[in-house]
Amino acid sequence: MEKKQKIALALDNISTPEAVDSLIAQTHPYVGIYKIGFEQFIRFGPAILRPVKEAGAQIFLDMKLHDIPNTVAKAVISASQLGVDYLTLHTSGGVAMMHAAVEAAQSQPTAPRLLGVTVLTSIDEETLSSELNIRLSLSEQVVHLARLGQKAGLAGMVCSAADLGAVRPHLQEGFEVVTPGIRPAGVAAGDQKRVATPAGAIAAGATMLVIGRAITQANDPRAAAKAIYTSI
Helix, strand or coil: CCHHHHEEEECCCCCCHHHHHHHHHHHCCCCCEEEEEHHHHHHHHHHHHHHHHHCCCEEEEEEEECCCHHHHHHHHHHHHHCCCCEEEEEHHHCHHHHHHHHHHHHCCCCCCEEEEECCCCCCCHHHHHHHCCCCCCHHHHHHHHHHHHHHHCCCEEECCHHHHHHHHHHCCCCCEEEECCECCCCCCCCCCCCCECHHHHHHHCCCEEEECHHHHCCCCHHHHHHHHHHHC
């Protein structure tokens, strides 16, 4: 795998199409994938995908689908028709929902690789227990959800680098591991409670790093992207 295909830049907190175009132009020599989440897809619609395609990069549509199986299946077909390369859904939606998504993807000539979100990096042990009323430890819950994703036929999972040590032994060969909450040394964690450095996450077994503010809010996004590329 080319090294820049391990870096997914989250196009968050950007308010104009021109700024999106500029950021992609500055960073694409070091970034192979661009992640588009709720904020930008709702703000700009499918037009946000155009500059990513024109740069020859891959599209990671981070919609975290979580609904009844039929609705999620139809959403996967719609994403396939947009030419998306990666698409997320919540593993907590259950095996039936995930399996419906996989079958929908397989019905399309070209389809995204489906990635299962396990436990968000903004959730810690206390939140998992006291608010979500889940009695497993955080790592146990991640492993449980990862196993469900594999059972349903997903291509990979999304989890914190902090959980990789626990979950890695339970993953099938070739199962992708996407790690958000990536912060180079010296960059604040912000609203995420479980973070890791780029090199640390790769060493722990991540196959793709999701990086946002460390690049998008840098004084020189190109230099920030290059530094991360070099570090891994």
